[in-house]
Amino acid sequence: MPTRSKHLLPGFGLTMGISLFYISLIIVLPIAAMLLKLAGMGFPEFWRIVTSNRALAAYRVTFSSAFYATILNGIIGLLLAWVLTRYRFPGRRILDALVDLPFALPTAVAGLVLVTLFANTGWYGQFLEPNGIKVNYTQIGIVAAMTFTSIPFVVRAVQPVLEEVDESLEAAARTLGASRWQIFARIIWPTIMPAFIGGCVLSFARSLGEFGAVVFIAGNLPGLTEIVSLLIFIRLEEYSYEGAAALAFVLLLVAFLTLLATNALSAHQTRYAERST
Amino acid sequence: MTTHAPHSPGAIALIVLAFILAGLILVTPLALIFSFALREGMAVYFANILEPNTLHAIWLTVMTAIIVVPINIVVGASLAWLVTRFRFRGRQLLISLIELPASMSPIVAGVVYLFLYGGQGLLGPTLQGLGIQVMFTPLAIVLVSLFVTAPFAARELIPLMSQQGTEDEEAALSLGANGWQMFWFVTLPNISWAMAYGAVLTNARVMGEFGAVSVVSGAIRGQTNTLPLQINLLFNDFNVTGAFAAASTLTLIAVLTLLLKSILESRRHG
Numbered sequence: 228m229p230t231r232s233k234h235l236l237p238g239f240g241l242t243m244g245i246s247l248f249y250i251s252l253i254i255v256l257p258i259a260a261m262l263l264k265l266a267g268m269g270f271p272e273f274w275r276i277v278t279s280n281r282a283l284a285a286y287r288v289t290f291s292s293a294f295y296a297t298i299l300n301g302i303i304g305l306l307l308a309w310v311l312t313r314y315r316f317p318g319r320r321i322l323d324a325l326v327d328l329p330f331a332l333p334t335a336v337a338g339l340v341l342v343t344l345f346a347n348t349g350w351y352g353q354f355l356e357p358n359g360i361k362v363n364y365t366q367i368g369i370v371a372a373m374t375f376t377s378i379p380f381v382v383r384a385v386q387p388v389l390e391e392v393d394e395s396l397e398a399a400a401r402t403l404g405a406s407r408w409q410i411f412a413r414i415i416w417p418t419i420m421p422a423f424i425g426g427c428v429l430s431f432a433r434s435l436g437e438f439g440a441v442v443f444i445a446g447n448l449p450g451l452t453e454i455v456s457l458l459i460f461i462r463l464e465e466y467s468y469e470g471a472a473a474l475a476f477v478l479l480l481v482a483f484l485t486l487l488a489t490n491a492l493s494a495h496q497t498r499y500a501e502r503s504t
Numbered sequence: 505m506t507t508h509a510p511h512s513p514g515a516i517a518l519i520v521l522a523f524i525l526a527g528l529i530l531v532t533p534l535a536l537i538f539s540f541a542l543r544e545g546m547a548v549y550f551a552n553i554l555e556p557n558t559l560h561a562i563w564l565t566v567m568t569a570i571i572v573v574p575i576n577i578v579v580g581a582s583l584a585w586l587v588t589r590f591r592f593r594g595r596q597l598l599i600s601l602i603e604l605p606a607s608m609s610p611i612v613a614g615v616v617y618l619f620l621y622g623g624q625g626l627l628g629p630t631l632q633g634l635g636i637q638v639m640f641t642p643l644a645i646v647l648v649s650l651f652v653t654a655p656f657a658a659r660e661l662i663p664l665m666s667q668q669g670t671e672d673e674e675a676a677l678s679l680g681a682n683g684w685q686m687f688w689f690v691t692l693p694n695i696s697w698a699m700a701y702g703a704v705l706t707n708a709r710v711m712g713e714f715g716a717v718s719v720v721s722g723a724i725r726g727q728t729n730t731l732p733l734q735i736n737l738l739f740n741d742f743n744v745t746g747a748f749a750a751a752s753t754l755t756l757i758a759v760l761t762l763l764l765k766s767i768l769e770s771r772r773h774g
Binding site: 235236237238239241242243245246249250253254255256257258259260261263264303306307309310311313314316318320322323324325326327328329330331332333334335336337339340341342343344350375378407432435436437438439442443455456459460463468471472475478479482483485486489490 | 511514515518519521522523525526529530531532533534536537540578579582583585586589590598600601602603604605607608609610611612615616617618619620622624625626627647650651654670673674677682683686687705708711712713714715718719731732733735736739744747748751754755758759761762763765766
C-alpha cells in the first residue's frame with residue numbers, strides 16, 4: 228500500500244471509490260456472471276460446443292477474413308500514414324480527418340452502404356459482377372466490411388512514429404550514398420515496425436469481433452459466410468445460452484490475448500524510446 | 505517534419521494514389537448515403553425521418569447518449585486522476601480492466617450482460633422477483649453502452665495527465681486552495697480539451713453501437729429500438745430509402761464528430 232507521504236494531492240479515496248464501484252459494477256460483474264455460467268457447464272460440454280463443425284467453420288471464416296482484411300489495412304494504412312506525414316499538399320487536413328470516418332460512422336450504416344455499393348446494380352457491383360466478382364453474400368464481402376471498419380488503426384499507430392523519425396539519420400544516409408529504398412528499409416522501417424505491428428494487431432482484433440457491418444453484407448450462410456459473432460447471436464435467438472457463452476468465451480480469450488500482445492508491444496516501444504534518448 | 509516541396513514524381517504518384525483510395529473507400533460511401541436517402545425527394549425524406557418508429561429510435565438514441573456520455577466523462581476523469589496522481593498496488597490492473605471492453609467483440613459485450621440481468625442470469629431472477637426488469641428495456645441499453653465506451657475518456661485523459669505532472673496542482677494547494685478549488689481552477693482547465701475529445705468519441709460510439717445493443721435491447725419497435733437497430737429493421741423490410749434516411753441522421757453526426765475531432769486535435773496540439 229502507498230505510504231502516507233506520497234499522498235500530497237487530495238482525492239485518493241473519492242476517485243478510488245468511484246473507479247472501483249464503476250469497474251466492478253459495469254465491467255467485472257457482467258464478465259464474472261458469464262464465467263460463472265461457463266464454470267457450471269463442465270469441460271466436456273464446453274469442448275463439444277467450441278469444436279462443433281459449425282463453430283470450426285465459423286472460426287475459419289472469421290479468422291481468414293480478418294487476416295485478409297488486416298493485410299489490406301496494413302498496405303492502405305502504411306500508404307496513408309506515409310503520405311499524411313511526409314508531404315504537404317492541398318487537402319491534406321481533409322484527408323487526415325476522413326481517415327477516422329470508419330470509427331465515427333456506425334457499423335450498421337457502414338454495412339448498409341457496403342451492401343448497397345456492391346449490389347449487382349450498385350455503384351461498384353455493376354462493374355464487378357459482369358467480371359465474375361461477387362462481393363455481397365460471399366467471403367469477399369466479409370473482408371470488405373472488416374477492412375472498412377478498421378482502416379484507421381494502422382494509420383493512427385504509424386503516423387506519430389513516422390513524424391518522429393530522426394531526419395539527421397536520413398540526411399546522413401543520403402550523403403553516404405544510400406538509395407531512397409535503402410533509407411526506407413534500413414532506417415525508417417525498423418523505427419516504425421513495432422507501431423505498424425501494433426496497429427495490425429488492433430485491426431485484426433477489431434475485425435475478429437466486427438458484427439454490425441458484416442451481418443448486412445455476409446448473407447450469413449452457415450459454414451460459408453457465418454462469422455463467430457453471428458453464430459453467437461443465432462445461439463441466443465435459439466435460447467441456447469450455453470452455446471452462446473462457450474463461443475463468447477473463445478472470443479473473450481482472443482480479446483484478452485490481443486490486449487496482452489499490445490501491452491507487451493507498447494512496453495517494448497517505451498523501452499526502445501528510452502534507450503534511444 | 506520539414507515540408508517536402510517541390511514533390512518528386514514518386515511523391516505525387518503516392519499522393520494521387522492516396523486520394524483515389526480515400527475517394528473509393530471513404531468519400532463514395534458518404535455520397536451514397538445522402539444520394540439514396542434523398543432519391544425520392546425531400547418530402548419522402550422527411551416523411552421517413554418523421555415516421556413514428558424512426559422518430560422514437562432517434563429519441564431513444566439521443567437519450568442514451570445524454571445519460572452515458574456525462575457518466576463516462578466523470579468516471580474517466582476520476583480514474584485518470586487516481587492512476588496518474590497516486591501509486592498503489594493494483595494500479596496497472598485497474599488500467600487494464602477499463603481497457604478490456606475496447607478489445608471485446610460488441611456481441612460478447614451483449615452476451616455478458618445477458619448472463620447478468622437475463623432471465624437465466626446471475627441477478628436477473630432476483631431482480632425480477634423484486635419487480636425490476638433490466639433486460640430488453642432502455643436501462644439495459646444504457647448499461648451496455650456504458651460498458652462498451654468505458655475506456656474512451658480515460659484513454660484520452662491518462663496519457664495527458666501523466667505528461668502534465670502535478671506541479672500546478674501542488675502549487676495551488678500550497679497557496680491554500682482546497683481540493684475542489686484545485687480541481688476547478690487548475691486541473692479542469694488543463695484537461696478540458698481532452699475531456700471534450702473523449703466526449704465526442706464516446707458519443708459517436710454510443711449512438712452507433714449495434715452488436716451489444718442488439719443482444720440486450722430485444723429490438724422492440726417503438727420501444728427499445730435504437731437508430732442502428734431501426735436501420736437494420738428497415739433494411740430487412742426492404743424499405744431501403746427509409747433505411748438510408750435513418751442512416752443519414754447518424755451519418756451527419758459522424759461527419760460532425762470528424763469535424764469536432766479535427767478541431768479539438770489541433771487545439772490540443774496547438
